[in-house]
Amino acid sequence: MEYSFSEKMRNLKPSAIREIFKSLSDPTIISFSGGNPAPETFPIAEISKISADIYASDGAAALQYNISEGYPPLRAALTSRMHDKFSIGSDGDDLIVVSGGAQGIELAAKVLCNEGDAVICEDPTFIGALNAFRTNGAVPVGVPAAGGIRPEALEAAIKAHPEAKMVYLIPNFHNPMGTTMPLETRAAIYDICKRHGIIIFEDNPYGELRFAGEDVPTIKSLDRDDIVIYCSTFSKILSAGMRVGYVLAPAALTQKMVVCKQVEDVHTNTFFQMVCHRYMTEYDLDGHIRDIRALYRHKSKLMLDCLDASMPKEVTYTRPDGGLFIWCTMPDGYTCDGVVKAALDRKVAVVPGTAFNCDETAPSPSFRLNYSMPSDEQIERGVKALSDAVKASL
Amino acid sequence: MEYSFSEKMRNLKPSAIREIFKSLSDPTIISFSGGNPAPETFPIAEISKISADIYASDGAAALQYNISEGYPPLRAALTSRMHDKFSIGSDGDDLIVVSGGAQGIELAAKVLCNEGDAVICEDPTFIGALNAFRTNGAVPVGVPAAGGIRPEALEAAIKAHPEAKMVYLIPNFHNPMGTTMPLETRAAIYDICKRHGIIIFEDNPYGELRFAGEDVPTIKSLDRDDIVIYCSTFSKILSAGMRVGYVLAPAALTQKMVVCKQVEDVHTNTFFQMVCHRYMTEYDLDGHIRDIRALYRHKSKLMLDCLDASMPKEVTYTRPDGGLFIWCTMPDGYTCDGVVKAALDRKVAVVPGTAFNCDETAPSPSFRLNYSMPSDEQIERGVKALSDAVKASL
Numbered sequence: 001m002e003y004s005f006s007e008k009m010r011n012l013k014p015s016a017i018r019e020i021f022k023s024l025s026d027p028t029i030i031s032f033s034g035g036n037p038a039p040e041t042f043p044i045a046e047i048s049k050i051s052a053d054i055y056a057s058d059g060a061a062a063l064q065y066n067i068s069e070g071y072p073p074l075r076a077a078l079t080s081r082m083h084d085k086f087s088i089g090s091d092g093d094d095l096i097v098v099s100g101g102a103q104g105i106e107l108a109a110k111v112l113c114n115e116g117d118a119v120i121c122e123d124p125t126f127i128g129a130l131n132a133f134r135t136n137g138a139v140p141v142g143v144p145a146a147g148g149i150r151p152e153a154l155e156a157a158i159k160a161h162p163e164a165k166m167v168y169l170i171p172n173f174h175n176p177m178g179t180t181m182p183l184e185t186r187a188a189i190y191d192i193c194k195r196h197g198i199i200i201f202e203d204n205p206y207g208e209l210r211f212a213g214e215d216v217p218t219i220k221s222l223d224r225d226d227i228v229i230y231c232s233t234f235s236k237i238l239s240a241g242m243r244v245g246y247v248l249a250p251a252a253l254t255q256k257m258v259v260c261k262q263v264e265d266v267h268t269n270t271f272f273q274m275v276c277h278r279y280m281t282e283y284d285l286d287g288h289i290r291d292i293r294a295l296y297r298h299k300s301k302l303m304l305d306c307l308d309a310s311m312p313k314e315v316t317y318t319r320p321d322g323g324l325f326i327w328c329t330m331p332d333g334y335t336c337d338g339v340v341k342a343a344l345d346r347k348v349a350v351v352p353g354t355a356f357n358c359d360e361t362a363p364s365p366s367f368r369l370n371y372s373m374p375s376d377e378q379i380e381r382g383v384k385a386l387s388d389a390v391k392a393s394l
Numbered sequence: 395m396e397y398s399f400s401e402k403m404r405n406l407k408p409s410a411i412r413e414i415f416k417s418l419s420d421p422t423i424i425s426f427s428g429g430n431p432a433p434e435t436f437p438i439a440e441i442s443k444i445s446a447d448i449y450a451s452d453g454a455a456a457l458q459y460n461i462s463e464g465y466p467p468l469r470a471a472l473t474s475r476m477h478d479k480f481s482i483g484s485d486g487d488d489l490i491v492v493s494g495g496a497q498g499i500e501l502a503a504k505v506l507c508n509e510g511d512a513v514i515c516e517d518p519t520f521i522g523a524l525n526a527f528r529t530n531g532a533v534p535v536g537v538p539a540a541g542g543i544r545p546e547a548l549e550a551a552i553k554a555h556p557e558a559k560m561v562y563l564i565p566n567f568h569n570p571m572g573t574t575m576p577l578e579t580r581a582a583i584y585d586i587c588k589r590h591g592i593i594i595f596e597d598n599p600y601g602e603l604r605f606a607g608e609d610v611p612t613i614k615s616l617d618r619d620d621i622v623i624y625c626s627t628f629s630k631i632l633s634a635g636m637r638v639g640y641v642l643a644p645a646a647l648t649q650k651m652v653v654c655k656q657v658e659d660v661h662t663n664t665f666f667q668m669v670c671h672r673y674m675t676e677y678d679l680d681g682h683i684r685d686i687r688a689l690y691r692h693k694s695k696l697m698l699d700c701l702d703a704s705m706p707k708e709v710t711y712t713r714p715d716g717g718l719f720i721w722c723t724m725p726d727g728y729t730c731d732g733v734v735k736a737a738l739d740r741k742v743a744v745v746p747g748t749a750f751n752c753d754e755t756a757p758s759p760s761f762r763l764n765y766s767m768p769s770d771e772q773i774e775r776g777v778k779a780l781s782d783a784v785k786a787s788l
Contacts, residue, residue, distance in 0.1 A: 001591070001619055001620045001621055001644070002591075003506075003593075003644075003646055003647060004506070004559070005505055005506065005650060006504065006505060006506055006507055006508050006511075006530075007508050008504065008508075009505055009650055009653075009654075012653055012654075035459075036458060036459050037458075039454035039455075039457075039458055040454075042453070042454055042457040042458070044449055044453035044454065044457065045449075047449070047453075047457065048445075048446065048449035048450075048453065051442075051445050051446075051449070052442065052445075052446060055438055055439075055441070055442035055445070056442075059436065059438035059441075059442065060433035060434075060436055060438065061433075061635075062635060063433075063436040063438065063441070063632075063633035063634070063635045063636065064430060064431075064433055064436070064633075064634055064635045065429075065430050065629075065634045065635055066635060099493060099637075099658075099659040100659050100660055102656075102657065102658065102659060102660050103658055103659050106657055106658050110400065110402065110529065111399055111400060111403055112397075112398070112399065112400055113400055114400050114401050114402075115509060115531075117400075128656070128657060128660070131653070131656070131657045132657045135504065135654055135657050136400075137509075165398070197395070197396075199397075225395055226395045227395055235459075238457075239457035239458075240457070240458055240459045241455075241456060241457045241458045241459055241460060241661075241663065241664030241665060242457065242663055242664070242665060243493075243659055243660065243661070243662070243663050250395070250397075252397055253397060256399060256403055259403075259406055259525070260403075260406075260529055262496075262522070262525070263496065263500055263522060263525045263526045263529050264493075264496065264497055264500050264658055264659075265493040265494050265496060265497050265637055265658075265659065266494055266496050266522070266637065267635075267637070268637070269635065269636055269637050269663045269666060270635030270636070271635060271636060271666070272663060272665070
């Protein structure tokens with residue numbers, strides 16, 4: 001049988017990250033290529049206790065179908081938290097639960113984008129978002145973002161692409177770059193999008209993981225015109241495997257997204273929505289997040305210290321104030337391909353920058369490092385081997 | 395802000411079932427409108443015990459990201475079970491875990507259908523499938539199926555719609571009709587689809603819930619030509635709220651589906667994939683299913699006895715051998731609208747047949763009854779009130 005796949009599948013290759021994951025079955029490889037939270041940040045004992053309580057008091061409801069919008073007490077708790085802690089959410093907004101932040105991006109693309117529509121993105125950006133746009137027939141249009149996106153460049157892209165439906169941004173601790181967008185840039189981009197009547201998708205999976213500097217207000221907190229879809233997740237603060245995220249957006253948009261969500265998975269796992277709600281209301285979520293920040297402050301500093309000590313000076317890298325990633329860039333004239341291969345030969349896995357390009361065929365001088373998963377010893381040994389790989393490639 | 399939604403959203407209304415669910419917040423209403431499994435079929439004590447074991451022995455992995463294909467031990471256990479119990483799965487097939495059967499349908503539509511492609515369906519059929527096709531730009535084309543679909547009618551539809559990419563079927567205990575497709579029909583449809591080079595999506599969420607008659611081989615068990623996508627779920631045998639289903643299909647198709655699944659939710663809830671695996675390998679799943687069958691045998695018989703006793707003879711209804719639903723049809727000249735309203739006035743909720751029509755604007759003489767959720771007392775009282783509503787409508 002010859003299968004005839006939909007057009008949407010044409011531009012979609014298995015992600016480079018997925019392929020690298022597969023090579024990681026070799027336990028002697030040090031992986032800086034993941035995006036996983038550190039497993040020691042999962043409050044296993046508390047979640048186990050909460051789970052036992054739910055089975056005892058509410059087991060049948062926890063294992064039964066629920067409504068597509070999400071478990072109502074969790075929606076209420078999240079709505080309050082977003083309001084009190086981040087000053088976001090107006091009367092015209094609604095909050096829905098999704099099966100991880102990825103689903104929020106995918107649903108937004110589905111309800112807004114026709115075949116051939118454009119989504120303006122920071123270039124490089126999160127590969128899962130790029131594929132969400134592609135599987136909905138939309139074309140990612142990149143705005144160069146190394147060192148920070150420039151509002152004028154974004155506006156030029158919007159003008160050049162009247163078929164653009166959405167601007168996709170990761171303002172905090174960007175994946176893959178680790179950078180944070182200053183408030184002036186956020187405000188300028190908001191004004192541009194408002195003027196052009198274009199939706200902003202603000203993806204904020206790492207926002208709570210700040211370990212240096214001061215919080216910057218979200219773009220959503222500036223949203224007086226109902227143009228911002230805000231998306232976040234429990235993946236990096238409680239558990240990634242449970243797949244619980246949320247979207248806060250104008251109700252006219254969430255209503256459509258809920259209909260599509262019902263089609264995709266009916267609703268998010270009921271039991272773990274209850275777990276999240278109980279953790280938020282019965283335990284010290286903010287205290288737990290403080291502990292995670294301390295851990296990542298330590299790990300990021302260790303990786304940066306190692307890079308400072310052994311990496312050739314021609315290679316530059318970002319110094320993140322939060323999140324999970326450091327972005328390294330080779331000097332002019334080099335692409336990442338050689339060093340990625342040389343690192344793997346030395347048993348260190350990093351993600352080539354090409355994986356995050358809007359144009360998958362374009363080369364990249366950069367590669368991404370993750371510091372949340374490796375142990376301290378692996379960070380020390382791995383950065384040394386990586387620096388050797390760089391030296392061999394220069 | 396005026397939002398401009400994608401074309402795919404145009405033909406999509408919130409499901410009639412969803413809307414009826416909302417009216418069910420009134421606790422005095424007897425609902426025959428659900429599709430939920432009976433909560434007493436959830437093995438809460440066993441799942442609670444398994445959960446405690448997982449947290450104790452494997453907590454970090456259970457709360458961490460996993461691969462999009464699904465938790466490998468669960469995939470292996472399901473592959474064995476499908477082979478040993480249902481004689482399905484060949485060397486060219488692969489089994490992937492999805493977030494409920496609904497996601498399996500949606501992913502198949504996404505990888506196969508372009509804007510304007512047709513999916514041939516039994517008419518009426520599962521509303522979630524219809525919406526999955528619509529949100530992927532495909533058009534459901536109905537083949538009349540009251541009393542069973544005729545292979546010649548299916549072939550005529552395929553010939554009339556060269557843009558058809560897939561035939562969607564629920565051969566066992568059909569939703570909404572409760573009917574089961576005979577083996578001759580399955581074989582004839584398989585031959586037709588093979589001849590026309592068209593994929594069959596065999597949706598089998600209720601297949602294990604047979605409480606009368608003999609099992610009929612699945613269409614997938616006839617698949618020597620790699621044209622059948624088989625989809626089932628744990629929703630009706632362990633827990634609906636955990637959202638764990640599976641797809642067994644030619645590997646060339648599951649590979650594409652996995653890439654799209656990664657975009658939609660990265661992977662299915664890790665913890666509950668482990669729960670399913672442990673339940674399958676450490677507990678008596680077949681014994682548990684026998685208990686569920688006994689319960690539904692009792693409940694369906696009670697509802698049929700009540701219908702036989704009080705329903706006017708002009709109204710016909712199916713006598714299912716399994717599953718969750720009975721399909722009632724008004725005599726010639728009547729649509730379901732009047733009786734659905736009259737029933738709701740008498741505090742009984744049923745689902746109008748129009749909700750399951752491929753053409754949403756077409757009238758229907760039928761309505762769907764569910765017997766898994768109401769108590770025995772509610773079945774007795776509800777059928778009496780429903781019969782009164784029918785009498786008032788005739």
